[in-house]
Amino acid sequence: MEKHPERGSGMRKRDSGEPGSMQPEAGAVYSKRSRSGKYAAAFKIGLQASLEYRLQFVIGLVSLVFPVGIQSLIWTAVYRSSAQDVLYGYDYGQMILYTILSGIVAKFVMTQLEHTIAEDIKSGGLNTYLVRPVSYFGYRLSAYAGSRVVSDSVLIVLVTTVLLIAIRYGHTPLSPVRIGLFTAALVLAAAVQFLLSYAICALAFRLAEISYFFVITGLVVQILSGGMVPLEVFGETLNGWFNLLPFKYTIYFPVNVLNGRLAEGEALTGIFIQCGWIVLLAGAAHAAWRLGLKRYVGLGG
Template sequence: MNKFYWLFSMGIQKSLTYRVNYVLSMLAAGFPILLQWVFWQAVFDFSQTNQMYGLTYSEMLTYVTLSALLSQALRTGFEYDIAQDIKNGGLNRFLVQPISYAGYRFASFLGNNLTYFICTLILMNISLLLCHLYLGLDLSLSQISLFFPAVILSLVMQFLLFYLVSMMAFWLQEVWGLFESVRIISLVLSGGMVPLTVFGDKAMQWLEFMPFKYIIFFPLQIVIGKLAIAEIMQGMLMQCFWSALLCLVAMLLWKRGQKQFLALG
């Protein structure tokens, strides 16, 4: 436990050292938010309707703002480090030491992202308040309080998804294309670009069988008040289910990949 706490602490120190990166990433997120606001304002003005794709004007602008911020908060990058460990033999030291590689990566990931994650949640709360004051968005304490555990589960799911994908480095020579493809697909299918309702009812039915919607779309549905308490509880159970399934598959791939790694020397 002390080992993982040390790794977690080192990750926090590293994130604080490179805090300018966070400021730049948030500034970079501001431009897409502005474009989304201009786009949806034009769409609502042109359609002369109060609601589109199940969201009102204020809910849509709130959604695209929070989705851009949450997408930044959930960004990974450790998958490239895992691929380097596998390709360059750095994995050897973990195979002979009494430490879980997955635990090492998770502790480092939390340490590296916790400060940014908390800062982003603060920004999201400020954005919610502004949307409430200037756009008339309805808010309740119950929505906000249930939003936080859902976002924490989203962070766990995001880690497990990319940890699983990084296991492909045991069998693939080049993984950059795979990682970026999964990142883009996950961003779109999780609702990080636009609300998933934009894709229609058929697509929504298919997405029920995938983990992506529970990473961004589901938590944001909570905070803008689109889900009843029973639906929120069911959604959180699905987040736990997908987390367990992703973890199980990642463990199986790790065991098979470890054999491949040892066989190749």
């Protein structure tokens, strides 16, 4: 479904880039304009495709109710049976808030891009990008950004609603600074996750049957990023290790910025670490793709 419009836009670009009689300078100017143009086009395509799949998104949201609801009920039972009020450093309200918010934030940052990209690599669809004056990464990023516009707006409305309800039930109101920090943390978390997926996808150059692998990495990432339960559950030793990994900066961190468990200073430090990870992961993804592409071209696609 997504393929069709992509191909169309690709054709258009190549056609417009071809006129040979053009002056070099004019050509350069032209290509510059068309560069921003083509990524805008990719963005639009992503947006359109997401509209095409809107029903699926809605159902995805509805199905989010179940795991979040079940987990909340489990935590309710846990807190009811326990003699302590605070478990793993969370009181009951915080834990429920964490469960709900982590479900929503997970939806926000998880890309689901792996299969699309792996498909491009396997089916040779990548070739169409390699022979054109378009960066695959740029293309995917723009299309991805476009595809998130609608769903992310809905998710943000959802987060706001949840927070408003939480505040009504006694959660401390959020300062504007914290909202700003959360927004930054969330956007950066999405970037970390995108780069992470993109880097993992480079494995499709090597592994023949990759879909299983994505299920595993998806699950592991979800557990390690605090998408299932707060990372405190794993104990201090493991958390020491988690600090060295990028995963916690995708779900656990933004959620804890929002629910106020992290002080503003800590949040700021976390944001810097996120930036660091983005640089590192971008480098890693770039290297992995360079290696993979070398192999890909070497095999003749």
